[in-house]
Amino acid sequence: MALLLWNGGENGRVFRGGSWVVSKNFVGQGEAAGRAGGDPAGRNDEIGFRCCRTLDADADTDHDFDADATDCAPADATVHHGATETCNGNDDDCNGTADEGGDALCLPGEACQGAAGCVAVGPTCPSGTEMVDNGDGTVTDPATCFVWQKTPPEDRAYSDAVAYCQNNPDGLPGAGWHLPNISELRSLIRGCPATATGGICGVVDICPNCGVSSPCLSPSCSSTSCTGCPTGYYIDGHLDCNYSDWFWSSSPMGGSAYYSWIIRFDNGGLSYGGLIGGGIRCLRSGP
Ligand SMILES: [Ca+2]
Ligand SMILES: [Ca+2]
Ligand SMILES: [Ca+2]
Numbered sequence: 001m002a003l004l005l006w007n008g009g010e011n012g013r014v015f016r017g018g019s020w021v022v023s024k025n026f027v028g029q030g031e032a033a034g035r036a037g038g039d040p041a042g043r044n045d046e047i048g049f050r051c052c053r054t055l056d057a058d059a060d061t062d063h064d065f066d067a068d069a070t071d072c073a074p075a076d077a078t079v080h081h082g083a084t085e086t087c088n089g090n091d092d093d094c095n096g097t098a099d100e101g102g103d104a105l106c107l108p109g110e111a112c113q114g115a116a117g118c119v120a121v122g123p124t125c126p127s128g129t130e131m132v133d134n135g136d137g138t139v140t141d142p143a144t145c146f147v148w149q150k151t152p153p154e155d156r157a158y159s160d161a162v163a164y165c166q167n168n169p170d171g172l173p174g175a176g177w178h179l180p181n182i183s184e185l186r187s188l189i190r191g192c193p194a195t196a197t198g199g200i201c202g203v204v205d206i207c208p209n210c211g212v213s214s215p216c217l218s219p220s221c222s223s224t225s226c227t228g229c230p231t232g233y234y235i236d237g238h239l240d241c242n243y244s245d246w247f248w249s250s251s252p253m254g255g256s257a258y259y260s261w262i263i264r265f266d267n268g269g270l271s272y273g274g275l276i277g278g279g280i281r282c283l284r285s286g287p
Helices: 029-033 158-167 182-186
Strands: 002-006 021-027 047-056 110-112 118-120 138-140 146-149 246-252 260-264 270-273 283-285
Touching: 158 246, 182 246, 182 260
Parallel strands: none
Antiparallel strands: 002 047, 021 047, 110 118, 138 146, 146 283, 246 260, 260 270
C-alpha cells in the first residue's frame, strides 16, 4: 500500500529513505511567522515548500499485496502468491512452477502449450510398432497413421469394392474412406521384407508396372514374423487377419482397365487380376 509521507516543513533538513521530491509550495511561511530574515516590508518574497516521498511500508512496487521481497514478479500485479494459475507459460502464483495443472487448466479437448495458451487438440497418431485397435471397428497403424477397417466385409467385384469404401455403408468413423492403392495396401504387410513397404518389389502406386515379376509375385517369406496372426499370415494381428484371399488395391496393373494389383496376406505376395470377387479392407488417413 502506497502512502505519501510529508516532511514537517523544516526546509533544509535531510530526509532519509525513498526519493524525496518538492511536492507543495506554500507562500510566505517566514513572513507569517515573523521569523528572522523576514522582509520588513511584508512582501511575500519567501517561498516555503514541503517535500514528500512515497511511503511503501511493505515495498510492494506493483501493489498486489505481495511484498517485493517475496513477489516473483514485483512489477506485475497479476503475478503474486495466491494468484490463480492459468495456462500462459508463467508462474502466476509464484510457487516456482509455471502452469502446474497442465491440460487441466484448459477446457476439454484443449492442451496447455505454455505461452501459446490453451490449444485445441485432436486425436494423435499412436507410437510404437504394433497397430492399435481403436475399439470402433478401426485399427490405426503407427507406421503410417492410416486408419484401417478392422474386419473385411464380404468379397465384392472391383467396382463394387471402390464404391463400398467410398460410401462407407458400415458407418466407420471419420471421413475419407477409400479402397487402398497398392502402396497403401503393401504397408499392411508384416514379416515379408520383399513385398513390405520399401522392399525389393518395385510395384508402388506411382509405378504400378515396376517389377512385375519375382520377388513381387513369388516372395519367399518364412511365416514367422507377424504379430498376433496365425503363422503364415503377413499382417498385424490387431486386424482380423486370417483371410486366405486376394485383397483389392485401386492401382491398375500397367495402366490396364481390366487388372488391378492385389495382395494375399497369407503368403505376402502380389498379383494382378480382374476378379469377380476380391477381399476389401478400406482405409482413411488418420487420425
Ligand atoms: Ca507481482
Ligand atoms: Ca505456479
Ligand atoms: Ca501460468
